[in-house]
Amino acid sequence: xxxxxxxxxxxxxxPEARRRLGAALLALVxxxxxxxxxxxxPAVLFEVGNLRVMGGFLASFMPPAHAxxxxxxxxxxxxxxxxxxxxxxxxxxxxxxxxxxxATRALSVSxxxxxxxxxxxxxxxxxxxxxxxxxxxxxxxxxxxMFVRVLGLGPAAGVLALAITYGGMLGKVYTEILESTDTRxxxxxxxxxSGRLAALAYGLVPNAAQELTSYTVYRWECAVRASVIMxxxxxxxxxxxxxxxxxxLNGGEASTILLVFLLLVLLADAISGALRRALA
Amino acid sequence: MSPSxxxxxxxLAHGNGLRAVHGLDLQLEPGxxxxxxxxxxxxxxxxxxxxxxxxxxxxxxxEVLGANPWQLAAGDLRRLRSRIGTIHQAPPIPxxxxxxxxxxxxxxxxxxxAKGLLSLLYPADIAGARAAxxxxxxxxxxxxxxxxxxxxxxxxxxxxxxxxxxxxxxLADEPVSALDPMLADAAIAQIAAEAGQRGATVVASLHAxxxxxxxxxxxxxxxxxxxxxxxxxxxxxxxxxRDLYASEGNVVPTQANDPTLLQVPAELGAGAPVVRLDSCRxxx
Amino acid sequence: xxxxxxxxAPRGAGDFCLSCLLTGGALVGAVIASFAYLQIDFGALFSRxxxxxxxxxxxxxxxxxxxxxxxxxxxxGALQTFAVAAVGTLLAALLGVLCALPAAGRxxxxxxxxxxxxxNVLRSVPELVWATxxxxxxxxxxxAGALALALHTTGVLGRLFAEAxxxxxxxxxxxxxxxxxxxxxxxxxGTLPLVWPQFIAYGLYRLEMNIRMAAVLxxxxxxxxxxxxxxxxxxxxxxxxxxxxxxxxxLVLAVDALxxxxxxxxxx
Numbered sequence: 004x005x006x007x008x009x010x011x012x013x014x015x016x017x018p019e020a021r022r023r024l025g026a027a028l029l030a031l032v033x034x035x036x037x038x039x040x041x042x043x044x045p046a047v048l049f050e051v052g053n054l055r056v057m058g059g060f061l062a063s064f065m066p067p068a069h070a071x072x073x074x075x076x077x078x079x080x081x082x083x084x085x086x087x088x089x090x091x092x093x094x095x096x097x098x099x100x101x102x103x104x105x106a107t108r109a110l111s112v113s114x115x116x117x118x119x120x121x122x123x124x125x126x127x128x129x130x131x132x133x134x135x136x137x138x139x140x141x142x143x144x145x146x147x148x149m150f151v152r153v154l155g156l157g158p159a160a161g162v163l164a165l166a167i168t169y170g171g172m173l174g175k176v177y178t179e180i181l182e183s184t185d186t187r188x189x190x191x192x193x194x195x196x197s198g199r200l201a202a203l204a205y206g207l208v209p210n211a212a213q214e215l216t217s218y219t220v221y222r223w224e225c226a227v228r229a230s231v232i233m234x235x236x237x238x239x240x241x242x243x244x245x246x247x248x249x250x251x252l253n254g255g256e257a258s259t260i261l262l263v264f265l266l267l268v269l270l271a272d273a274i275s276g277a278l279r280r281a282l283a
Numbered sequence: 284m285s286p287s288x289x290x291x292x293x294x295l296a297h298g299n300g301l302r303a304v305h306g307l308d309l310q311l312e313p314g315x316x317x318x319x320x321x322x323x324x325x326x327x328x329x330x331x332x333x334x335x336x337x338x339x340x341x342x343x344x345x346e347v348l349g350a351n352p353w354q355l356a357a358g359d360l361r362r363l364r365s366r367i368g369t370i371h372q373a374p375p376i377p378x379x380x381x382x383x384x385x386x387x388x389x390x391x392x393x394x395x396x397a398k399g400l401l402s403l404l405y406p407a408d409i410a411g412a413r414a415a416x417x418x419x420x421x422x423x424x425x426x427x428x429x430x431x432x433x434x435x436x437x438x439x440x441x442x443x444x445x446x447x448x449x450x451x452x453x454l455a456d457e458p459v460s461a462l463d464p465m466l467a468d469a470a471i472a473q474i475a476a477e478a479g480q481r482g483a484t485v486v487a488s489l490h491a492x493x494x495x496x497x498x499x500x501x502x503x504x505x506x507x508x509x510x511x512x513x514x515x516x517x518x519x520x521x522x523x524x525r526d527l528y529a530s531e532g533n534v535v536p537t538q539a540n541d542p543t544l545l546q547v548p549a550e551l552g553a554g555a556p557v558v559r560l561d562s563c564r565x566x567x
Numbered sequence: 568x569x570x571x572x573x574x575x576a577p578r579g580a581g582d583f584c585l586s587c588l589l590t591g592g593a594l595v596g597a598v599i600a601s602f603a604y605l606q607i608d609f610g611a612l613f614s615r616x617x618x619x620x621x622x623x624x625x626x627x628x629x630x631x632x633x634x635x636x637x638x639x640x641x642x643x644g645a646l647q648t649f650a651v652a653a654v655g656t657l658l659a660a661l662l663g664v665l666c667a668l669p670a671a672g673r674x675x676x677x678x679x680x681x682x683x684x685x686x687n688v689l690r691s692v693p694e695l696v697w698a699t700x701x702x703x704x705x706x707x708x709x710x711a712g713a714l715a716l717a718l719h720t721t722g723v724l725g726r727l728f729a730e731a732x733x734x735x736x737x738x739x740x741x742x743x744x745x746x747x748x749x750x751x752x753x754x755x756x757g758t759l760p761l762v763w764p765q766f767i768a769y770g771l772y773r774l775e776m777n778i779r780m781a782a783v784l785x786x787x788x789x790x791x792x793x794x795x796x797x798x799x800x801x802x803x804x805x806x807x808x809x810x811x812x813x814x815x816x817x818l819v820l821a822v823d824a825l826x827x828x829x830x831x832x833x834x835x
Contacts, residue, residue, distance in 0.1 A: 016409070040650035041710060047706060053704055057704040082604060093601070148786065158607065282590060363747075364744070399756075
């Protein structure tokens with residue numbers, strides 16, 4: 004231990020300083036054009052014209068619209084949204100289940116050993132997983148927009164869009180769940196020569212059932228929200244109603260619909276929780 | 284000059300009725316160096332936390348640096364605390380922080396807010412931090428991250444922080460438990476020197492009794508939360524020490540049989556990776 | 568192998584509880600009711616004409632438009648979409664940290680509830696709804712999209728940041744407070760270094776989500792690739808739309824990769 008307070012001849016400057024300065028400059032150089040591209044001009048928010056429109060719209064939020072015909076419309080739209088979400092998830096299940104069975108390694112007969120057809124099996128699984136990724140890659144609202152162009156306005160576009168994207172999502176997660184549970188019962192059955200479906204039903208499903216249903220119910224909750232969003236491009240339900248109200252700058256209707264939407268989300272959350280407990 | 288510390292019937296009881304400290308009467312003059320010894324669970328840490336205004340006493344009176352801390356306004360309490368430096372057994376320093384920033388944090392209580400803020404971007408007093416660290420023979424680690432230090436090195440950083448703080452009252456809770464005997468001796472020497480130079484009061488709880496008797500003219504023995512004795516070091520004899528450590532099999536701990544393993548105190552939170560106390564193991 | 572009735576068959580899908588059966592039945596009923604309510608004419612949907620129409624529609628996407636001026640426009644649109652996502656997420660991170668402090672209880676119990684409620688409201692309103700509102704406040708264009716993303720993401724990040732702050736071990740900050748540091752500086756020196764890697768991770772994760780949302784917000788006029796897609800589909804220019812879709816996919820992949828890279832370097 005030094006008794007003389009001699010300073011070692013080390014740097015009297017922070018060695019990190021140069022790196023930090025460089026990083027800060029880089030960030031600024033990248034940030035400036037981004038701000039320009041995004042047309043970032045906070046002053047615009049306070050322009051008189053915009054303030055008037057926004058202020059008027061917000062002022063019309065109160066009182067929320069409560070005319071009986073409108074409330075009737077609201078009820079049908081809400082039921083339609085719920086129906087779109089449920090039908091969409093049901094179709095998605097239809098697509099996801101067989102794909103997941105194909106794609107999961109837990110049900111692969113060729114992996115036991117490994118036996119004949121190993122490369123073919125792996126290739127097939129790769130292709131199916133790729134298909135699931137492609138289905139997931141495009142947001143459902145983009146599918147909805149395209150389906151609206153082909154099928155016209157209405158809930159069909161939303162149901163099909165959900166079926167495709169959520170089919171991909173459910174498929175991927177089902178595959179992972181089936182692989183992450185205890186696969187020994189299924190493997191034992193496959194080794195004893197049972198068919199894949201039997202191995203699935205008796206070996207995998209009993210262990211994985213809770214996780215599978217839990218995720219599916221969670222996805223249904225997301226589907227309710229997505230159905231509202233897709234309505235903005237014409238796929239029916241609450242979203243379409245809200246889009247119309249906002250285009251007419253009808254703040255009262257918009258605020259009512261927003262309230263109903265928030266309540267719907269809470270309701271979906273409650274139903275989802277109850278279902279998960281019931282199926283546990 | 285008013286005494287540094289005055290306590291009357293100082294007591295701390297936990298919620299479940301367990302008494303950590305009970306009926307302590309102490310008076311310390313400025314510039315005194317006092318060691319607190321005793322078996323585990325004797326209340327040494329609780330006493331230091333009470334003196335450092337980290338815990339509020341449940342009974343009795345406490346006066347630190349001439350003021351009753353629990354009757355002060357928030358601003359005055361903050362100023363009082365900036366004059367008290369606590370050396371923890373396991374320094375609560377975030378692992379990502381660099382040593383230089385950790386040391387400079389010692390004067391946050393005295394610096395204006397702007398200086399403290401700017402010091403995060405560029406250290407405000409590199410020379411001062413280096414000087415403090417040099418006294419503990421660690422100056423070459425000034426710009427390292429704290430999670431790349433061993434347990435003993437981290438303890439020395441904690442000591443350096445309090446040296447940099449230039450406190451009037453230094454409270455040390457087992458400050459050298461992770462250091463080997465030579466380093467421990469030298470570190471205590473630095474604390475004593477700092478106190479001597481500036482007339483600061485030091486209260487240190489130590490596990491190694493020989494270290495306590497060597498460096499501290501006054502020794503307080505605690506057992507079961509109560510005062511066993513409060514004597515000049517010269518008057519502490521072997522019989523008293525054996526009685527004090529009766530609960531630990533009458534074995535009086537010294538540097539020679541002092542384990543260098545450390546237990547992370549519960550206040551740091553179970554499983555919280557605030558400090559990694561394995562000796563001489565780098566990151567990764 | 569003997570049939571499933573023998574006793575050595577493993578416990579399988581045949582062992583249902585009664586409530587599961589009833590719930591399952593109710594679910595099937597709900598699905599059927601949904602399809603009935605929507606009155607989707609599956610006959611017409613899967614008819615030969617519909618299939619042919621769909622086939623024509625899909626075919627019109629290929630080959631995607633590849634004239635250089637249009638590719639340049641698409642590239643600019645992609646950059647604009649990225650800018651919307653980046654600026655929105657950055658704003659949200661800054662606002663999120665500001666809101667996280669009261670939401671973590673650092674300013675008292677009452678303010679904590681207020682902050683949490685505000686963050687919940689911001690979070691619950693979907694980005695698209697925020698975007699339609701922001702178009703009113705800031706006019707059509709990418710700024711509205713950036714604001715919409717910022718508002719929604721502040722709700723998400725604010726809550727995540729607040730939870731990280733509440734879960735951080737308090738010992739470092741407490742020790743600094745006991746040495747006389749003010750609460751703001753004690754937080755910056757004591758807790759922020761602990762939660763900083765989590766903040767970065769959450770922020771970059773949201774950037775990945777937001778790039779997908781930014782593409783879509785263009786549908787309501789917030790510029791970028793979304794606005795281009797909406798436009799070209801409305802005037803039935805499927806080839807151009809295909810190019811834009813492809814650009815969207817590339818952009819999402821690129822941002823995912825960038826986010827992984829930054830996460831490795833910044834949060835180590």
